[in-house]
Each structure stands twice: as structure tokens, then as C-alpha cells.
Amino acid sequence: MDSNSSPISRPLSSDVEGLKLAECWRALASASLGRLAVLGSDGAPDIFPMNYVVHDEQIYLRSAPGAKLMAIVRDARVAFEVDAMVDGIAWSVVLRGTAVRLDTDDEIVASGILDLRTDNPTAKHNYIRVDPREIMGRRFHARG
Template identity: 45%
Template structure:
């Protein structure tokens, strides 16, 4: 008896389609032995991710180590998916970069001033999708 794999690998384009339809993700940073995770709202810009942040630990950590992970997942009662982006994050420093980012329409979810734009340039993008069904029988009679 064979069981079809319930987990489907998403193509890179399928990953980007899901990212373009989402607004909230998690940014993972690492400085030395300290790993942090931050919820962020974001937009996609082509094949990069842009978010805004205020001065603070997230921005400091990105300055120390620009390598990040970014993860987005969503689910319904019927299905679920998850996309992980590995890449490097850099603040947008030039006036042209910041003006282009302003045109993306990214607004903070929390009423705080977030003057810093950050762009994540991916080195890899991967994702999985699956149907949410019941757990297989764990203790029943097995076929030999």
C-alpha cells in the first residue's frame, strides 16, 4: 500500500505568488549566539521583500549581521502553506531608494514612526503546501 506524500513542494514562482498575497511575516536575525524573531508587515517588490522599522534592536541586529531568514505561512480549515526566504537585509540609504520604497504603499500596522526601509534580497526561496486532513490511523492493523 502506498500513500501519496501530503506535502507539496512549491516552485519559486508559486512561493512568490503566495508572498505577494500576504502582509505579515516573521523575520529571524542572528547576532553571535542570540537568535531573535520579529513579526513584520511587508510588501514584495519584484523578487525582494521590503519592510519598515524604527530604531531599535531589529535594526541594530541587521547592521551587525545582514543574513536573515524570513517566513510567511497561512492556513484555512482545508489547507496550509509556508514559504521561507533566506537572504540578506540592508537598509535603503539613498534618496532614490527611499522614494521608490515610499511608492510601494507600505504603512506601519502600529501607530509608530518607522523611518527606516529594509530590503531583503533572497539567496533562496522555498515553500511547502498541504491539505489539512485527519491524522492517519496510528495503531491499526498494518499491511505487510
């Protein structure tokens, strides 16, 4: 995804501004906790909070075995969302893409995922890259 080819920031409404692609990646890189959405075994969405790292305009995750990995095997289409509020300005970035389980040591090491410390103490020895297909973000002044 080429950050120079992204649409310019534009007002989505009088109070909400769309983010350029480069702004979306900067926002994603500034945080470490997001939400991974997958399709559950019943076809309904499941959402998992996950720590992550950004490397070369891709999201990298660590996971223990379980429902999210099984969901990715069934259907690799995922969404990933991150949001925050800084100095009264709220932002949100949603990335849609394909989850790929990493299977080579070289890619695992190069991604930086081995340095990721997760909030959940469960051992996580499964490494996932999310290849973005679409990314969108917005920001606005929070009320009150």
C-alpha cells in the same frame, strides 16, 4: 532569482508539496505580515513580526530603531517567513537572504515601501530590503 530556473513542485512527502519559485513569490505577495529572523546580540535567533511588501522579487520592510536594526548591522544574514491557510490549504514560505538598509530616496520611492501601513503604531523611518539568496515553500491540506 529567476522564477523560470526554479525546481518544479515536488512532493516533500505523501502529504506535503514543495512550491515552485514563482508560486513562492505569489504566496508572499498575497500576504502582508511575516516574521523576520535575525541573530541577536547573544548569538541566539530573534524573531520579529513585521509587515512587508514584495517588489521585484525582493521583500521590503519598515522598522523603528532598535534591536532588529542593530542585529542587521552586526550580521546582515536574515530569514523571513510567511504562512497562511486558505480554504483548508496551509502554505509556508521561508526566504533566506541579506538585509540591506535603503539609503537613497529613489530606491525607497520605487520600492513602494512608503505606502506600507504597519500594524504597529510606532513610527518607522528605516527602510530595509531583503535580497533573497534562497527561497523555499510548501503547502499541504490542513487536518480537521
